[in-house]
Amino acid sequence: MIRLTWLQFRAQAVTAAAALAAVVVVLAVSAPHRALDAGASHWLYMAGIVVLYLTPAIIGIFWGAPLISRELETGTFRLAWTQSISRTRWLAVKLGLTGLASMATAGLLSLMVTWWSSPMDQLNPLGGYRLSALLFGARDLIPVGYAAFALALGVTTGLLARRAVPAIAITLAIFAAVQVAVPLWVRPHLIPPVRTVSPLNLSAISGLGSSFPENSLGVEARVNIPGAWVYSNQVTTPGGSTSLGLAPHACTSGSTNTPPSGQTNACNAALARLHLRQVVTYQPGSRYWAFQWSETAIYVLLALLLAGFCTWWINRRLSR
Amino acid sequence: MMTAVIQASGLGKQYRRTWALRDCTLAIPEGRVVGLVGPNGAGKTTLLQLATGLLTPTRGTISVLGDHPAVSPALLARVGFVAQDTPVYARMRVADHLRLGAWLNPGWDDELAQRRIGQLGLDPKQRAGSLSGGQRAQLALTLALAKRPELLLLDEPVASLDPLARREFLRSLMEAVAEHGTSVVLSSHLVADLERVCDYLVVLVASRVRIAGEVSALLASHHRLSGPRRDPGTLPAGQEVIEESHTDKQTVLLVRTGEPVHDPAWTVTPVSLEDLVIAYMNPASDIPARRPQLGVAS
């Protein structure tokens, strides 16, 4: 069965190898100049991110969706499932090998692009920090997890829809939805964030103002934790409330929303008397790899669950 | 009592509202070439797919070679199947299909497979998608035969073949039966070639078994009676009318009976297998629902 799967996968493997080779060439050729030539480098940097997001989807629809649906459409499952092999083993080998190939392809691609992009990621990562939503999914391990999940998803929808074309559409839709939903609703909860409460440093104030007509005070302060993914950054009263009370008179007359250099001494003194706090909830940049591993594990687990479902469906439901 | 290669009891298969197969009770003995005959949509494909495990019953039971269909790779190895339209992997070459057979079947006889491909004149390098219908059928038959099954199930394998390809296919099949003693169940909606090839018959009409039994016993127990116009109701109890036609002066009946017909008013002639099958396939023929003992002659 392993040899048969390879026989049927050969053409796709060649395509993937050719695509990877092309990427290697492009990246290798551009590597020596990439820090110097800002325009082209930036373009390639963004292209790398786009490619890494697209690759799992392409794997899902070209390798995943037809895996079983083509057998169902052409009727060859009547040939395959009457050979001396259980359907479970048949599916396990097909899915397992194709899954490994998907992960390897995405992994190699990610390895090359991450390596090539590392100078830019050090100095000026997209979004400002490595854990940022747009960058995180296009680096290191996440594309491998995406590939496994996209493949399993493609196979499952192909199995349920029994035809490749609707399976492709459904796979793309679900996969895109997952790529948006996970960073938004799941990733922030993977590891409990760090919460620090510290006295407000008046020189860190980035905005100062009062509302009209209630004249309630509003203060914004910068966060200076390099590489952190900040969930929330608030200025509070000593009691913890975000309603800071009335704006001191010393701060309202004259300029509003000015940086520290614009605050008068009288305003600063008035603010100091309020004993304001700065509460920051964030993930330190050092947790980057913890997030990479946990989120990848989730995608791989989802892929395995889908594989289990497909096995059950093929054995029990398809004969009805 | 020979062992049954296929045993079904009250077997039924329902899709949504319609029953593709109903109340099917059969005991097909081994070593036979069984003709499974009936009009399109009668349930032949359903029965064969139930026997291969590609479908599961809604009601009743079926056992193949004494076991549940497709219960294990070991049983799958003993049953060969060629589906309708003989599916093959269009982009795989003929030689690759043989490799598929070798890799997926422990009992694969590669010498037999290569010999057959050579005799059939198939090009091993040719992609299966570009084979003619007859060549595809022969490839599919090779795949089924080379795993040396005890039972071979063929779903309308010759329906879309020209007469020459059809004869060649049947010849190959009969040669395999002669050489290995394989039991064969061959479904068809064509009644020609039946007497040549089949020694056991199952007639399926409108998802039910009309009659089943050894061809020799069926031919011996059915007669055509022709004589002066007469009401079939006047026949003795042991004679069951399968088909009747009347002119104003004459009556012709096709009857089924266990005893010889002595009534001198009748001219008794034998019935050809083809006529017998056609009579049972006629949905208008008023055949009472019978219990299986009568249908399964030994």
Added chain:
Amino acid sequence: MIEFQLDETSGVATYLQLVQQVHQALRMGMLEPGDQLPTAQQVVAKLAINPNTVHKAYRELEREGLARARPGLGTFITRSPAGTDPATQARFLAAMTDWLRSARSAGLGPDDIEAIYRTAFRTCFAEGVA
């Protein structure tokens, strides 16, 4: 070696056609005692018929005493049927004449007798089994 033909339109059972062709060949001298009949595989390769049909035909020939199967070697003609010997023929002729006489005295006319004979003939030879 004899080469069998099959006449699909004749209405005669396949195995009987094979038996009749052997009888014919024996009568014409094309087959002689000691000759081997084709194997089932050879017949099947030529005619594409069920091999069981060939076995059935050969069993019938064995039953008639015309052939014998030798395991591992094949089926061979043992004697010629042309002399259904006169003594047997006379015996059956006498039995038939007696039967006809009693049928006549029972009141059966020629057509009745003919009908009975035809029915019995068909039953006997259509079955092919004693």
